[in-house]
Amino acid sequence: MSFGLLQGGLCRASQVVDLFPTVSPEIIVREARLEDCWEVAETHCSSFFPEYSFPLDFVLRMDRLVAMMAGFTLPNGYKRICLVAVIGNSFGETLLFGSEDFKVGGFDGKISLNKGYVAGILTVDTVADFLPRKGPLRQRRTGIAYISNVAVREKFRRKGIAKHLVAKAESQARSWGCRAIALHCDLKNPAATKLYQGQGFRCIKVPEGANWPQPKTSPDMKFNFMMKLLNSSTVSK
Numbered sequence: 001m002s003f004g005l006l007q008g009g010l011c012r013a014s015q016v017v018d019l020f021p022t023v024s025p026e027i028i029v030r031e032a033r034l035e036d037c038w039e040v041a042e043t044h045c046s047s048f049f050p051e052y053s054f055p056l057d058f059v060l061r062m063d064r065l066v067a068m069m070a071g072f073t074l075p076n077g078y079k080r081i082c083l084v085a086v087i088g089n090s091f092g093e094t095l096l097f098g099s100e101d102f103k104v105g106g107f108d109g110k111i112s113l114n115k116g117y118v119a120g121i122l123t124v125d126t127v128a129d130f131l132p133r134k135g136p137l138r139q140r141r142t143g144i145a146y147i148s149n150v151a152v153r154e155k156f157r158r159k160g161i162a163k164h165l166v167a168k169a170e171s172q173a174r175s176w177g178c179r180a181i182a183l184h185c186d187l188k189n190p191a192a193t194k195l196y197q198g199q200g201f202r203c204i205k206v207p208e209g210a211n212w213p214q215p216k217t218s219p220d221m222k223f224n225f226m227m228k229l230l231n232s233s234t235v236s237k
Contacts, residue, residue, distance in 0.1 A: 026087055027085050027086070027087065027119060027156075027159070027161060027164075028085070028086055029083055029084070029085050029086075029164050029165060029168050030083070030084060030086065031081055031082070031083060031084075032081070032082040032083065032084045032121070036084055036086075036118055037065055038061070038065065039084070039117060039118035040064070040082060040084065040118060040121050041061045041062075041064035041065050042061060042118070043118050043119075043120065043121050043151050043152075043153055044064055044121060044149060044151055045057060045060045045061050045064060046153065046154075047151035047152065047153065047154075048151065050154075074127065075127070078125065078126050078127045078128075079125060079126050079176055080123065080124070080125035080126070080127060081123070081124060081125070081172065082121060082122065082123045082149070083121070083122045083123075083124070083165055083168050083169060083172075084118050084120070084121050085118070085119045085120035085121075085152070085156075085161045085164065085165055086117055086118055086119065087117045087118075087119060118153075119152060119153050119156040119161055120150075120151060120152035120153065120156060120161040120162060120165055121149060121150070121151050121165075122147060122148075122149060122150045122151075122162075122165040122166065122168075122169055123147070123148045123149040124145050124146065124147050124148075124169040124172055124173060124181075125145065125146055125148075126142070126144070126145055126146070126173075126176060126178065127140075127146070128140040128141045128142070128144065128146065129146070129213065130146060130148070130184060130213045130214055130215060131144055131146060131182060131213070132210070132212045132213070133213075143177070143178050143179045143180070144178060144179070144180045144181065144182055144227075145169070145172070145173035145176065145178040145180070145181040145182070146181070146182050146183065147166065147169050147181060147182070147183040148183065148184075148215070150162055150165065150166070150183075150192075162192075162195060163195060163198075163199065166195075166196070166199050167199070169181065170199075170228070170230060173230060174230050174231075178230060179229065179230055180227055180228060180229050180230055181227070181228050181230060182204075182225065182226065182227040182228075183196065183201070183225075183226055183227075184214055184215050184223040184224065184225055184226070185223060185224045185226055186221060186222075186223060186224075187222040187223060187224055188221075188222075193224060193226075196226050197226075199228070200228045201226040201227060201228045202226060202227060202228065203224045203225070203226055204225045204226065204227050206225060212225065
């Protein structure tokens, strides 16, 4: 549940939908496109800040859009994408404006006016902002992917969407050559902890006195740091 910037794959236009098979007859998991940006912001804010109303909720959504665009820049050698679970039957009904000839960060400039077609989101990266640093020089760790911003719209919860988003994030991490994948989970969210444990994640105890980084949220929020080893023999070709 970190608030790290969404970048790169977040809005990278990908037409290879068949790489992300159907979760159910109505839901498809794929990499997010530029046209999904507002829906990603909407899903994020309605999930993490459901108590906010206009105009503050609108300001939060605009802030997420700015964060997505700012997130196009990453340190050399690092990767970040956002996966979305979308309502499959909305593809033929999506109302777009803009043009493929207009590019934003290398992505086509079509923007969707549809509301509610994104059911869930997840970001995965290799930036290692929230992983413990190594050595006296506190270098970023490599070979470990990190999951953040997992959110599912309320009306689509308990349908296995988060589970499938996490599974696709693991597949993506393997394709990057990562040996493990990690995340932070709110201590007050036992359902999420159970979901991640069911996916093979294990809680990692933070050494006493260690100052490990964690998501930038409210000061009173506590997290479990969880990690899963990935089977390198299944790395995507």
